[in-house]
Amino acid sequence: MTKQRRIAVMASGGDGAGMNACLYYLTKQLERLNFEVFGIEGGYDGLINNQFVKLTSDELIHSINRGGCVIRAGRSARYLTEEGRKIAAKNAKKMAVECVVVIGGNGSFRGMLDGKPYGLTTIGIPATIDNDIFYTDYSLGFDSARNANISLIKALCMSTYSQNKIPVVEIMGRDCGKLTLATAIGCGADYCIIKEDSVDLKKLTTKIAKTIKTKGDALIVAAEKNINLEGFADLLKEKTGRDVKVFINGYAQRGADASGFDRELAAKLAFECSNLVNNKEYFNVVGVKNGQAFHLPVEEALKEPNNTDLGLYNMLYSE
Numbered sequence: 675m676t677k678q679r680r681i682a683v684m685a686s687g688g689d690g691a692g693m694n695a696c697l698y699y700l701t702k703q704l705e706r707l708n709f710e711v712f713g714i715e716g717g718y719d720g721l722i723n724n725q726f727v728k729l730t731s732d733e734l735i736h737s738i739n740r741g742g743c744v745i746r747a748g749r750s751a752r753y754l755t756e757e758g759r760k761i762a763a764k765n766a767k768k769m770a771v772e773c774v775v776v777i778g779g780n781g782s783f784r785g786m787l788d789g790k791p792y793g794l795t796t797i798g799i800p801a802t803i804d805n806d807i808f809y810t811d812y813s814l815g816f817d818s819a820r821n822a823n824i825s826l827i828k829a830l831c832m833s834t835y836s837q838n839k840i841p842v843v844e845i846m847g848r849d850c851g852k853l854t855l856a857t858a859i860g861c862g863a864d865y866c867i868i869k870e871d872s873v874d875l876k877k878l879t880t881k882i883a884k885t886i887k888t889k890g891d892a893l894i895v896a897a898e899k900n901i902n903l904e905g906f907a908d909l910l911k912e913k914t915g916r917d918v919k920v921f922i923n924g925y926a927q928r929g930a931d932a933s934g935f936d937r938e939l940a941a942k943l944a945f946e947c948s949n950l951v952n953n954k955e956y957f958n959v960v961g962v963k964n965g966q967a968f969h970l971p972v973e974e975a976l977k978e979p980n981n982t983d984l985g986l987y988n989m990l991y992s993e
């Protein structure tokens with residue numbers, strides 16, 4: 675039997691559903707290619723701390739029904755330092771792994787470039803509920819987070835409707851409105867507030883008040899890190915005389931069950947990645963366009979900012 679080759683895989687940044695399915699399909703395919711696979715617990719920090727664990731597809735199969743990430747994801751302040759990167763590269767070398775697969779978002783991909791001068795060879799798989807990586811149609815976790823939001827908001831509205839309250843729901847996404855817009859559309863929200871469009875709060879509250887008058891209630895979905903939602907709720911309370919409640923879906927969006935779409939996406943991305951690993955095509959990242967997996971150099975992947983497609987937003991929500 676030929677000697678087994680060795681690789682490691684980590685999840686970096688925020689966790690998200692679909693990461694576990696990705697670990698499973700990647701490990702399964704690499705085992706077929708005669709690789710031994712190690713997980714690195716907790717992202718770049720785990721690499722600095724030497725936290726390697728052996729992964730097998732037989733064990734990972736049970737994790738595909740879990741949200742979040744079984745080998746833990748994480749951000750690393752130490753990897754931002756030269757010393758941290760040196761240790762990370764040294765540990766990968768000591769473990770004799772040919773490369774480290776980095777499952778994560780833009781920041782994690784920048785980490786791939788940061789490790790390059792120190793000899794840390796990497797390949798990237800896009801995973802972030804924000805879906806804010808421009809070159810790929812989808813990143814792992816986005817669809818599951820959207821579905822989680824739809825379920826959470828459905829239950830929430832059953833109660834707010836019964837109580838005559840007005841819900842304002844905060845959605846994650848960092849600086850990108852994609853998850854908020856997809857959630858708003860999925861829930862039939864009356865209003866959607868995202869950073870990509872400026873908002874005149876006075877005008878908006880007047881419009882919402884009119885909706886409440888004619889329709890009886892209103893559902894408002896808003897992106898995080900944009901307007902002050904508590905202040906906005908107070909304004910709306912004043913204008914309508916109704917009890918306005920702010921709800922934060924928070925980490926439930928990342929810990930949710932992986933959707934069927936994300937599981938299939940995980941398999942596509944993992945298979946594309948396993949070919950790169952096998953052929954030693956390092957410093958590439960994989961993605962999906964029109965349902966087809968592809969790859970490109972990580973430098974290219976980071977070249978452009980993300981753009982939220984405002985087509986549906988303009989039709990449904992802009993002034």
Ligand code: F6P
Pocket residue numbers: 687688779802803804846847848898928
């Ligand atoms: O990037 C994923 C994400 O969940 C963003 O939507 C959010 O702004 C951020 O991570 C939250 O970061 P943390 O996990 O550090 O609270």
